């Protein structure tokens with residue numbers, strides 16, 4: 597954690613909607629005139645798509661499983677180093693994993709490959725991470741400890757799978773059978789590496805559909821925002837202005853002392869109302885810390 601170089605992380609499984617909700621954050625950053633350094637979690641995969649296929653085959657032959665959720669297929673050292681470097685210096689290194697032809701063509705590369713590592717951070721106000729492992733803690737790494745605002749994006753699992761299957765088949769060129777198989781094979785890592793993060797988050801946004809999703813593997817479409825509610829759980833219920841949210845968000849109600857429920861269509865508004873003051877606080881803290889540093893350096897001979 598760092599007052600001078602704050603880190604915001606939105607963490608969630610594959611298909612949870614971390615990329616989609618980035619738009620809400622970008623809107624808040626624009627409103628507050630914040631220049632963010634954006635990092636995608638998939639950049640910290642250890643292997644390109646081709647290499648991963650090979651690793652999966654090797655693991656299968658050795659009677660093991662490897663998935664994109666675990667520490668074998670992701671470089672948690674590099675992720676923790678980026679967070680640590682950014683908090684200390686406001687700088688770091690990033691690259692991108694290119695999923696689709698649309699993403700890859702501008703780089704003259706193939707889908708499933710990485711862009712070269714490049715410097716990031718110079719002149720930015722904060723680091724914004726969205727991806728699988730913003731709150732991960734293992735025996736060897738503690739990524740969560742560096743994050744100043746940790747948000748969980750976690751639809752109920754049937755909806756998460758529908759979102760993943762439909763996105764991966766429509767946009768990433770995978771077959772329904774291949775996506776289903778990858779969900780099955782990732783399950784152990786999902787439980788070991790993904791879900792524990794949601795107990796470390798400051799706030800979780802959980803989309804719950806109000807239409808039947810009982811067979812996610814045959815779903816033809818993603819339930820819309822209007823066909824869902826969003827359950828918003830705050831880790832600390834003190835200092836949360838629930839009456840204000842209830843008055844501002846039509847149809848919102850409390851389901852527990854620390855839990856607000858809003859109609860799906862109000863998810864963007866809820867995110868803006870809840871997150872804007874928190875991000876503003878981070879920026880105020882940053883300004884204060886910089887002022888103190890300037891003041892101290894003025895005292896030095």
Ligand SMILES: Nc1ncnc2c1ncn2[C@@H]1O[C@H](COP(=O)(O)OP(=O)(O)OP(=O)(O)O)[C@@H](O)[C@H]1O
Pocket residue numbers: 608609610611612613614615616617727728759760762763803818819820821
């Ligand atoms: N709130 C939402 N309402 C409707 N559709 C959504 C919502 N959030 C995500 N989706 C859809 O779900 C799919 C997965 O979302 P997204 O690509 O944002 O997931 P992700 O968490 O970034 O996944 P990955 O880490 O695998 O890239 C996309 O097709 C997206 O349009």
Ligand SMILES: O=C(CO)[C@H](O)[C@H](O)COP(=O)(O)O
Pocket residue numbers: 609610611638641645664693694695696708728768
């Ligand atoms: O979303 C994912 C993990 O977050 C993907 O499963 C992973 O990034 C591999 O991508 P692709 O199937 O496009 O090679």
